[in-house]
Amino acid sequence: MQDLLALDGVDLASVAAREGTPLHLYSATAIRQRIDGLQSALQGVDATICYAVKANGNHAILQLMAKSGVGADIVSAGELRRALRAGIAPSKIVFSGVGKREDEIAQALEAGIARFNVESRAELDLLQRLAHARGVVAHAAVRINPDVDAGTHAKISTGKSENKFGVAVAEARQWFTAQAQWPAVRLDGLHMHIGSQILELEPIRRALQRLARFWRELALAGHAIASIDVGGGLGVRYRQGERAIDAADYVAAIRDALAGFDGRIVLEPGRYLVAEAGLLLARVLHAKQGSERTFLVVDAAMNDLLRPSLYDAWHDIVRVGDDNGRTTTTYDVVGPVCETGDTFAVARGLPRCEAGDLLAILATGAYGASMASTYNSRPLAAEVLVEHGRYAVVRRRQTLDEMLAGEQAATHWETA
Incomplete structure (x- = not known):
């Protein structure tokens, strides 16, 4: 798979640095x-x-x-x-x-x-x-x-x-x-x-x-x-x-x-x-060596992209940037949600990754953001539309205050 640097002329590393991750992008x-x-x-x-x-x-x-x-x-x-x-x-x-x-x-x-x-x-x-x-x-x-x-x-x-x-x-x-x-x-x-x-x-x-x-x-x-x-x-x-x-x-x-x-x-x-017009950018938090497997923990999770957990669905995953000189390592790519099912890929070969690296999970334009949730009290990710070298935020990242806005203490009781 060729090095992935941009989507529709927009540099992925730059937009991730400016808008944060996880981040949904659509061409x-x-x-x-x-x-x-x-x-x-x-x-x-x-x-x-x-x-x-x-x-x-x-x-x-x-x-x-x-x-x-x-x-x-x-x-x-x-x-x-x-x-x-x-x-x-x-x-x-x-x-x-x-x-x-x-x-x-x-x-x-x-x-x-x-x-x-x-x-x-x-x-x-x-x-x-x-x-x-x-x-x-x-x-x-x-x-x-x-x-x-x-x-x-x-x-x-x-x-x-x-x-x-x-x-x-x-x-x-x-x-x-x-x-x-x-x-x-x-x-x-x-x-x-x-x-x-x-x-x-x-x-x-x-x-x-x-x-x-x-x-x-x-x-x-x-x-x-x-x-x-x-x-x-x-x-x-x-x-x-x-x-x-x-x-x-x-x-x-x-x-x-x-x-x-x-x-x-x-x-x-x-x-x-x-579907193929979209991708989900995730930042590597760290690699974790288990007794049997090597886990690559990223900041995106099943609440941002449910398909792998729900359907055992495959999405190609690539490291964003130049992979020259990096050896291939086999990882389970996982998120931070407290579920074993919070797994994007099992035994997937990727260029050796380290904390701070950027990954792109491909073909997420359908049933990615639309199936997202706030499970584990994780705010909804931002969404960006890209076109010919420019981008627009089309859904800003949800804040914790916005996520909690509809909740309230049980101070007003009624009988039915």
Whole structure:
């Protein structure tokens, strides 16, 4: 791996010295390149890209999406607020998720979002009641569960019959047959999403084929389908040797499966657009020689990047700077949190490191800061957007006072 000195023209050692560590950095140029590549592949297709906000909901990232013509795939009222605040038009927002609360659906109806991806009969009934009460008609898509194994980690697989997401085709068929029961809901869309970090096209092709068969069946039965949401899930390169699905190949699979469909196609990429654009800078605190292993203790922790602890996920880690003359040493790279699971890498070969050295944990632009917490009373790290040799702090480092601001002594008691 080549020496790492800069990201998007910004010197990493300099920005770390000025802004401190741990520090999340995102390359605006890299994100735009991913967006442009997907939009170019979609030329000639009536399609809307709705970025999965859960991947990284930072305001600056969402503004970048809005300026690039990208919409939002949301799963909460908080993400709705973020998307609208960043300038994403309601007409480009779809609402997914198995547990939409009544107040969240109400807020989305008030905002006039494009579509609800409905995942249960209970949700469909609730959407009908709330839309009727407001005198509006909600556009909805049925999220079907195609029972396809995405070939990814079990905790991010969402398209198998045993998963909590979506409904079986048989149940969806019943909804379309009985849709007169929900006059305030226009049931004219289909949706699927089989999982995340998918690196092979074959599971996507199988799921698309099952989705397409159901669309054609509905069309023959007289049910007009205006929108087909193919979900997201495109994987990214987390380690050397991995290869992401090419955008052109992905879109070709969609074109092939949905040939003849004259409605709107919706795509929900998240990780694919932002993961490889980001990295997490961490400062080495010290090396610790154990009886069996050598630990490299850094100032970043599982509260800053949960993926390795939660999914046993691999992230390439590099020492920032010139590695000439440094021998390779095998380390377990760990953080200071009081959990054995606070481990970024096990038996990882790195140039010999010492206190004060800077490490970059790569491909953290998705599900890094967005999954962060204040566990062990560690304030949230700062986030920085870099572009062509300049940078802007897009989330300042949380202070201890800010972290504690919502807490108070039990001085006012009430009975319920």
